[in-house]
Amino acid sequence: MTSTPTIPPLTGTITVDAPVERVFRTFTDGFGSWWPAEYHIGQADMATAILEPREGGRWYEQGTDGSECDWGRVLAWEPPHRLVVTWQINGHWQYDPDPAHASQIEVRFSADGPDQTTVELEHRHLERLVDGQALRDGITGGGGWGALLELLAKAATNQS
Amino acid sequence: MDTNGADGLGLLGDPTRRTIFELLARHPCTVGELAQQLPITRSAVSQHLRVLKDGGLVVSQAQGTRRIYRLNPDGVTALRAYLDRVWAEALTAFAKAAQVAPLAPEQEDQ
Numbered sequence: 001m002t003s004t005p006t007i008p009p010l011t012g013t014i015t016v017d018a019p020v021e022r023v024f025r026t027f028t029d030g031f032g033s034w035w036p037a038e039y040h041i042g043q044a045d046m047a048t049a050i051l052e053p054r055e056g057g058r059w060y061e062q063g064t065d066g067s068e069c070d071w072g073r074v075l076a077w078e079p080p081h082r083l084v085v086t087w088q089i090n091g092h093w094q095y096d097p098d099p100a101h102a103s104q105i106e107v108r109f110s111a112d113g114p115d116q117t118t119v120e121l122e123h124r125h126l127e128r129l130v131d132g133q134a135l136r137d138g139i140t141g142g143g144g145w146g147a148l149l150e151l152l153a154k155a156a157t158n159q160s
Numbered sequence: 161m162d163t164n165g166a167d168g169l170g171l172l173g174d175p176t177r178r179t180i181f182e183l184l185a186r187h188p189c190t191v192g193e194l195a196q197q198l199p200i201t202r203s204a205v206s207q208h209l210r211v212l213k214d215g216g217l218v219v220s221q222a223q224g225t226r227r228i229y230r231l232n233p234d235g236v237t238a239l240r241a242y243l244d245r246v247w248a249e250a251l252t253a254f255a256k257a258a259q260v261a262p263l264a265p266e267q268e269d270q
Contacts (some may be wrong), residue, residue, distance in 0.1 A: 007240060010240065010243055010244050012247050012248065012251050014251045014252070014254070014255045015255070016254075016255045016258045016259055016260050018258045018259050021259065023258045026254070026257055026258040027254060027258070030257065033257055034247055034250075034253045034254045034256070034257035034258075035250060035253070035254075036246075036250055036253055039246050039249075039250065040181075117258075119251070119254070119255075121251065122248060123243060123247065124208060126240055126243075
C-alpha cells in the first residue's frame, strides 16, 4: 500500500512481577543469564552474551572457545527506563560494521507499581539489514514478497 | 489469506524445520548433510526443505550433481520470521529470570 520499502518492526510486550530497577538490571547486567544460548551467531557454541552497561558499549557473545562475536552497540543507556541497542547482522548471518546497515532494538521499562514492570520491545529498521536495492525490488514488485511480509506482520502483531 | 500456516511464523513453528533453518543459517548444506545431523530420513528433510522454499525462507542451487540449500539472502523475510520467534522466546525467558533474580549485593544503595 505504501511505496516506502520499510519492513514492519517486530514488537513484543511482557509484564514482569518485579520492580523496574531490578528488571532493567536483569535485562542488561544479567543479559547472559537469560538469553537463550541456542540463539547465537558465532561459529563456536555460546558461553555467554554481554551487553556493556554504557552508551557506546559493545553487545556481543563469547564462545566456549573464548572467541567473541559482535552483535551491535548500545545507542541509548537510560536506566532504569530505556535502552536502545543496534543489531547489525546481515542476511548472511554475519556482523556488518556499517552503522547504515544497523537495525535498532528499543526496550522501554515502565513501573506499573512497586513490584510490577511492563517491558515493551521494538526491533525496527529491519530493512537496513540487507542490500537495499534487492529488497526494494522485492517489495515494490508486488506478489510474493509483499504478500508474505504482510502475512508476517499480521502474525507478529497477533502474537504479541 | 490462506490458513494452512503459510507464513514465516508457522514455517518456523515446527521444531525440525527450525533446526534445519538454523543449520542453514550456519552454512549452506545438501539434503544429505542435513540428514546426517538430524534424526530423520533424507526424504523427511526434503519435505521440510520444500516447505521452507515455498515460504521464501530458503533457496537452492544446483552444483554439479549436488543441490545446495541456503537461507534466502535477498531479503529479510527469513530474518524477520526467525527474529520474531527469537524475541518471543527470549522475552519469556527474560521475564522468568527477572522474577526469580535474587536481590543483588549492590542493593545497599541509598
